[in-house]
Amino acid sequence: MSEGSAARTVSNQLSEWITEGQLPPGAKVSETSVAQRLGVSRNTVREAFRLLAHDGLLVHEFNRGVFVPLVTSADVRDVYRLRRIIEPGVVRSLGRPDLHRLARLRSVVAEADEASAERDWVRVGTANMHFHRSLVSLAGSPRLDVTMRRLMAELRLVFAVIDDPRFLYEPFVRRNRELLTMMSAGRFGEGADYLEAYLADSEGAILAAFEEKESA
Amino acid sequence: MSEGSAARTVSNQLSEWITEGQLPPGAKVSETSVAQRLGVSRNTVREAFRLLAHDGLLVHEFNRGVFVPLVTSADVRDVYRLRRIIEPGVVRSLGRPDLHRLARLRSVVAEADEASAERDWVRVGTANMHFHRSLVSLAGSPRLDVTMRRLMAELRLVFAVIDDPRFLYEPFVRRNRELLTMMSAGRFGEGADYLEAYLADSEGAILAAFEEKESA
DNA sequence: GCATATTTGTCCGTATGTATA
DNA sequence: CTATACATACGGACAAATATG
Numbered sequence A, B: 001m002s003e004g005s006a007a008r009t010v011s012n013q014l015s016e017w018i019t020e021g022q023l024p025p026g027a028k029v030s031e032t033s034v035a036q037r038l039g040v041s042r043n044t045v046r047e048a049f050r051l052l053a054h055d056g057l058l059v060h061e062f063n064r065g066v067f068v069p070l071v072t073s074a075d076v077r078d079v080y081r082l083r084r085i086i087e088p089g090v091v092r093s094l095g096r097p098d099l100h101r102l103a104r105l106r107s108v109v110a111e112a113d114e115a116s117a118e119r120d121w122v123r124v125g126t127a128n129m130h131f132h133r134s135l136v137s138l139a140g141s142p143r144l145d146v147t148m149r150r151l152m153a154e155l156r157l158v159f160a161v162i163d164d165p166r167f168l169y170e171p172f173v174r175r176n177r178e179l180l181t182m183m184s185a186g187r188f189g190e191g192a193d194y195l196e197a198y199l200a201d202s203e204g205a206i207l208a209a210f211e212e213k214e215s216a
Numbered sequence C: 001g002c003a004t005a006t007t008t009g010t011c012c013g014t015a016t017g018t019a020t021a
Numbered sequence D: 001c002t003a004t005a006c007a008t009a010c011g012g013a014c015a016a017a018t019a020t021g
Helices: A006-019 A031-038 A042-054 A073-093 A099-117 A121-137 A142-159 A166-184 A188-215 B006-019 B031-038 B042-054 B073-093 B099-117 B121-137 B142-160 B166-184 B188-215
Strands: A059-061 A065-067 B059-061 B065-067
Touching (some): A006 A031, A031 A042, A042 A059, A073 A188, A073 B073, A073 B142, A099 A121, A121 A142, A142 B073, A142 B142, A166 A188, B006 B031, B006 B042, B006 B142, B031 B042, B042 B059, B073 B121, B073 B142, B099 B121, B099 B166, B121 B142, B121 B166, B166 B188
Antiparallel strands (some): A059 A065, B059 B065
16 A cells, blocks of 8 residues: 555556566566456556656557567666766765755665675665665756656666676675765765766676676 | 557647647646547547656646646756756767768758748747757767657746747857857867857746746 | 535446557 | 457546535
């Protein structure tokens, strides 16, 4: 429960199935099968499809149906191209350390540390996504926020096909903390540069995992 | 006719009504009234609503219906914040003048010149939008393209409430041509700086028109 | 605060068009 | 080329939420 809309419930369920790999990339998602399995009408399922297509978690092909997107390495590069534009730009644009708003980042970092200690890499991953979304939210731009939300949703799609997400997240727990330290001290220029290198490494790690996947 | 989807036809019609000011900002758009007026079913109208909400041309409030967004000066500032990040960044990132891809920009500039000579400011406006979208498309990033499309759709919403769009577009016909000249010569850094000032002026002009509107 | 009417959310059944085997 | 499966679109219906008096 906790959702006002049946379509939202369906979309949340589908989102789980996709990010947990139960719906592999390229899979066709049938209206009727989803409707029957979840006990809702086809119209509701169609509504949910639109919500997810909005975030790029499903693609809609006219007169053919909806499919789980086939993410390519080109997509990964494109997502990171936008991240490299947005995230360092946000950090660079911050005037002075607003400790109150940085508190949210701090709690997310703590969450990641805790999850990392428990070797719960899935939780580390979600905490990492929260970190970057919270980072962008510091800019106070609604449109940057929705853009970032979409990018992160697409990244969840990527991580769903990678077996061992540990080495993708673990190195960046420390770097998130480092970046936060710089920002707390008002060293935004330095932080932006640091984040640029950070994102380049992150992209490289994902692409490497992709190539490993392709060779298998 | 001519479009594969009935929902697309409806959304195009609604888009016209909105951008032409027949549906003023804040107006509620009823499902049944649209369905009756266009002779389609309610479900199809709902589908069209979702398409437009996707681009920000309508906002959807649960159990309340859909409304034409009330654009504020804060929204204008936010849209231009993203434009100032994206557009100059794209120009700066271009390696060398790809004359083949610049041809599209050239034709759009010519279109704007022609429309300007005929004092058809609406056509000048659409040509201007095409110019900036084509500019961003040079980056070859699908995600930047969709982001830019949404931003431009929101700007159409802004222009719909401004009476005299002439002084909003006319000064920028020349500046588009100037920018294109710089890019054709491979002077991308210079072009990016030029575009930054350009966008700042454009934002200022729109905000001025807004304040004039508010005082009235 | 209450009763009303309106509108939206959801569901069902069906017909038509499209893609694929 | 035919046949099958499926998506699109339609119309009607009821429940639930909202707005109005």
